[in-house]
Amino acid sequence: xxxxxxxxxxxxxxxxxxxxxxxxxxxxxxxxxxxxxxxxxxxxxxxxxxxxxxxxxxxxxxxxxxxxxxxxxxxxxxxxxxxxxxxxxxxxxxxxxxxxxxxxxxxxxxxxxxxxxxxxxxxxxxxxxxxxxxxxxxxxxxxxxxxxxxxxxxxxxxxxxxxxxxxxxxxxxxxxxxxxxxxxxxxxxxxxxxxxxxxxxxxxxxxxxxxxxxxxxxxxxxxxxxxxxxxxxxxxxxxxxxxxxxxxxxxxxxxxxxxxxxxxxxxxxxxxxxxxxxxxxxxxxxxxxxxxxxxxxxxxxxxxxxxxxxxxxxxxxxxxxxx
Ligand SMILES: Cc1ncc(COP(=O)(O)O)c(C=O)c1O
Numbered sequence: 129x130x131x132x133x134x135x136x137x138x139x140x141x142x143x144x145x146x147x148x149x150x151x152x153x154x155x156x157x158x159x160x161x162x163x164x165x166x167x168x169x170x171x172x173x174x175x176x177x178x179x180x181x182x183x184x185x186x187x188x189x190x191x192x193x194x195x196x197x198x199x200x201x202x203x204x205x206x207x208x209x210x211x212x213x214x215x216x217x218x219x220x221x222x223x224x225x226x227x228x229x230x231x232x233x234x235x236x237x238x239x240x241x242x243x244x245x246x247x248x249x250x251x252x253x254x255x256x257x258x259x260x261x262x263x264x265x266x267x268x269x270x271x272x273x274x275x276x277x278x279x280x281x282x283x284x285x286x287x288x289x290x291x292x293x294x295x296x297x298x299x300x301x302x303x304x305x306x307x308x309x310x311x312x313x314x315x316x317x318x319x320x321x322x323x324x325x326x327x328x329x330x331x332x333x334x335x336x337x338x339x340x341x342x343x344x345x346x347x348x349x350x351x352x353x354x355x356x357x358x359x360x361x362x363x364x365x366x367x368x369x370x371x372x373x374x375x376x377x378x379x380x381x382x383x384x385x386x387x388x389x390x391x392x393x394x395x396x397x398x399x400x401x402x403x404x405x406x407x408x409x410x411x412x413x414x415x416x417x418x419x420x421x422x423x424x425x426x427x428x429x430x431x432x433x434x435x436x437x438x439x440x441x442x443x444x445x446x447x448x449x450x451x
Contacts, residue, residue: 134212138165138172139281143289143420148390149407154415157406160286160422163395167208167232168426169201170282171268174305175209177277178266188264193218196266197243197253199302199354200229201425206266207236218256218263220249224353228429268303269361278309286310286420287317294318295413298373298406298421300326300355300398301333304364306422311368325372326405326421328380331356333364334372351377351433351443352397354424373408375401382448383407384427384434394427397434 141164146157162170175194182188193216196206203219210217217238221230223245233240243249250269257265268274286294297314299307311323327334330348333356340346347358357364377397384400387393399422406421413419433439437449 134166135176135209138176140285141165141170143286144391144393146387146391146403149403149410151407151411152415155410155413155417156419157403157410158290158418158420159393159399159403159406160282160289160420161393162282162423163393163426167201167204168429169205169396170278170306170422170424171198171201171205172208173281174268174274174277175202175205175266177280178271178273179209179213181273182264188215189262190214191262192216192264193260193262194266195253195257195263196220196268197248197250198268200225200233200429201354202266202268203233203238203240204229204236207233207238207240210238211236218253220252220256222249224351226353226430227432229353232429268305269363271363274303274305274363275309275312275365278306279313280309282306282422283310283313286422287314290418290420292317293418294321294420295417296322296324296406296409296419298324298326298402298409298419300328300401300405300424301364302354302357303361304357306424308363308365308368310422312365315368322370323368324405324409325369326355326402327372327374328352328356328401329374329376331358332360333357333366334374336360337366337369337372352380352401353430354396355380355398355401373405375404377443378445378448379404381434381440381445385448388427388435393423395423396425396427396430399423399425399427400434
């Protein structure tokens with residue numbers, strides 16, 4: 129184990145029991161700890177999978193430049209994988225992206241541009257990708273290799289980690305790749321597994337899933353990064369979802385801080401949203417039950433935000449810093 133190439137460090141992450149959260153004896157909440165991936169998020173999995181497939185098909189060659197739009201985590205994964213394979217990379221991120229995430233992408237040697245809202249970072253990447261025939265667009269929002277990567281790796285690992293003992297799986301979605309790929313694997317293995325989409329207030333996914341015709345009217349800004357979406361994209365497979373539950377910034381951030389204080393887990397805001405939602409589900413379950421969720425990324429990416437009392441005060445959540 130002493131000599132290993134960086135790409136082999138992706139996946140096979142630990143599953144942890146969030147013991148202080150179990151709402152009643154026999155009702156357990158478990159979380160797959162994706163912070164253990166090299167860039168601290170589960171996006172390493174999809175980029176590795178897509179690049180391997182691209183090399184197999186001949187679309188990715190030695191002189192290829194990987195191009196992508198990302199809320200930050202996929203950008204870090206693209207930059208890291210490009211660096212470890214001797215490729216170049218170009219990333220577009222939204223202005224909401226934490227400074228840490230931009231710095232991480234730059235450190236891997238990538239070109240990174242911050243796109244100010246309302247301009248779209250995905251559109252900027254798509255346009256740039258057309259400029260040169262050596263550019264390869266990862267296109268995580270529409271590329272079916274994204275959910276497939278989670279079906280082949282994360283979903284399979286979750287099933288094995290839990291020995292198939294899973295009642296409900298809870299996860300938030302942006303591209304939808306993680307929740308869709310994991311849901312397909314778990315439901316294929318046991319049709320009784322229920323999948324709950326955890327969606328930030330302000331995302332259109334929950335109203336769309338619930339059949340609201342005016343789902344676009346539900347759009348509003350929120351602070352948690354990486355969760356939710358303002359458009360319907362192809363990597364998100366709503367047919368595999370059984371229910372959607374909304375969380376707000378305060379609930380997600382309070383849970384994120386609690387996971388650090390009570391469980392020793394330094395995680396990002398979407399993890400807080402996932403675990404908050406998993407707890408809501410768990411409270412309604414009868415014993416015995418196992419609710420599984422996922423920790424998409426590391427809290428170290430949000431030191432200037434969620435773990436910074438000044439930022440919490442700026443967004444009106446200063447009371448959370450005082451606890
Ligand atoms: C921190 C974080 N959480 C959750 C997600 C959602 O994952 P997915 O895009 O697979 O739906 C992302 C994706 O950008 C993310 O960066």
